Amino acid sequence: MAAIKNVALIGGSGTVGKAIYSALIAASFNVTIVTRADSILNLPRGAKTTSADYGSLESLASAFKDADAVVSAMGAPGLAAQPKCIDAAIAAGVRRFVPSEYGCNTLNEKAGKLPVFKNKVLTSSLLREKAEQGEIEYTLIMTGPFLDLALLRGYSGIDVRGGPRATLFDNGTTRISWTTLSDTGKAVAGALLHPEETANKQVFVHTANMSQRQLMVAVEEALGISFPQPYGQLSTEKGEAEAYEKLKKGDFSGMLDFLKRGIFGEGYGTDFSGKVSNELVGIQELDEAGLRKLIVDLFEGDDA
Ligand SMILES: NC(=O)c1ccc[n+]([C@@H]2O[C@H](COP(=O)([O-])OP(=O)(O)OC[C@H]3O[C@@H](n4cnc5c(N)ncnc54)[C@H](OP(=O)(O)O)[C@@H]3O)[C@@H](O)[C@H]2O)c1
Incomplete structure (x- = not known):
């Protein structure tokens, strides 16, 4: 070819x-x-x-x-x-x-x-x-979701800049490829x-494969911060149902909730374990130290 x-x-x-x-x-x-x-x-x-x-x-x-x-x-x-x-x-x-x-x-x-x-x-x-x-x-x-952008913009539910505060989607336990x-x-x-x-x-492909909770802990350890408890909790199933109700009325403001369902919902396929082509395309999955460095570099220059 x-x-x-x-x-x-x-x-x-x-x-x-x-x-x-x-x-x-x-x-x-x-x-x-x-x-x-x-x-x-x-x-x-x-x-x-x-x-x-x-x-x-x-x-x-x-x-x-x-x-x-x-x-x-x-x-x-x-x-x-x-x-x-x-x-x-x-x-x-x-x-x-x-x-x-x-x-x-x-x-x-x-x-x-x-x-x-x-x-x-x-x-x-x-x-x-x-x-x-x-x-x-x-x-x-x-x-899957962008590891860096989702952290910087807070759509990972792990909000460093706007908080720190964390909102766990479906208890934060779904494994995700980032x-x-x-x-x-x-x-x-x-x-x-x-x-x-x-x-x-x-x-x-994925750079990291972990649940939202695991990523939150990695951010805490890398930046030396704690996300205050109780964490926010959000059910993506409920969010999806509400988004459909809105859509019926011509209201498109629930699109982000559909997105959260697609990313964090169990069984929605955002865990790519076992089927990534990282090696073929030249991507290395991050180990613990690599992930820590990425997080530190992302927020470097931010006020503590
Ligand atoms: N996984 C994630 O976390 C994540 C996050 C964000 C986005 N995404 C996905 O990545 C893809 C790109 O998203 P993005 O955020 O990079 O997009 P974006 O920055 O909003 O837009 C990309 C480009 O699309 C072109 N564009 C915008 N509106 C257009 C229109 N009405 N007609 C034609 N072209 C238009 C523009 O190029 P020109 O002005 O040069 O024509 C623009 O620079 C999407 O599929 C999105 O779903 C994934």
Whole structure:
């Protein structure tokens, strides 16, 4: 199988897109970032870029014309545009499409039903269909929640900066695969470096595999802090039920609760133990010392 060399990256100005861009460049791919014509976001310095009209198949196909692979790092508001991107990639003769996943196992039966993943599920089923017809190949990169971002922004439930305070989801005992942003980038680059092994597959990776409680203790030990007890408690089952009630009334404010259900709910598939491709894509799972260093580095400079 020929190597993948030229990559068109959609959403390269975003949080995940920047990490993917750095990893692709580090792995010597020729990368062109495709942006919306009216994008006002900052692109990585020195990046080769082109803009496209996401409503036009011709415009997208022209942006993808030299690409061996299209990687999407589209944020949630743009996910509905991915099917058109896939059609355009096929029209341009692109070999591999990597859709914007980078999180929960959206192919898990329970997770896949959560409304928050609707566009991701539609996209991956379209890709499966097109791959079966021999029109394009795909790779889905599954990372679980971002280890660094979830800690920095507190969506891990372990809130260092806003507290310290901890809210345990489902008692904090569900085992979860967590991946850093930089390892997410490595996973994409590593998958494209191994096109044969990663064709038409989900590629699971993780930087750490542990429950929310274990991560909370690791943060306490690394930073020398204590999360005050009693911890907050949140049932993701209850959160999901309330989010559905809101949705019935046209209220989308429960989307984050669906997300929490997908990440922390037992049986929702965010524990990737036994099926990670870390070695293939060049990711090393952190040991205790590595995790401690990552946590210390994350909060370095913060007031004690
Ligand atoms: N596992 C986790 O913890 C975690 C956390 C966050 C995100 N994610 C996932 O990672 C992926 C990327 O998320 P992100 O937070 O990096 O995204 P983001 O920063 O919000 O957006 C990424 C890029 O998408 C493009 N974009 C935004 N709105 C668009 C629209 N309406 N139409 C077309 N393009 C649009 C923009 O690029 P241009 O302006 O250059 O066109 C933007 O820079 C998503 O699949 C998300 O679910 C996972």
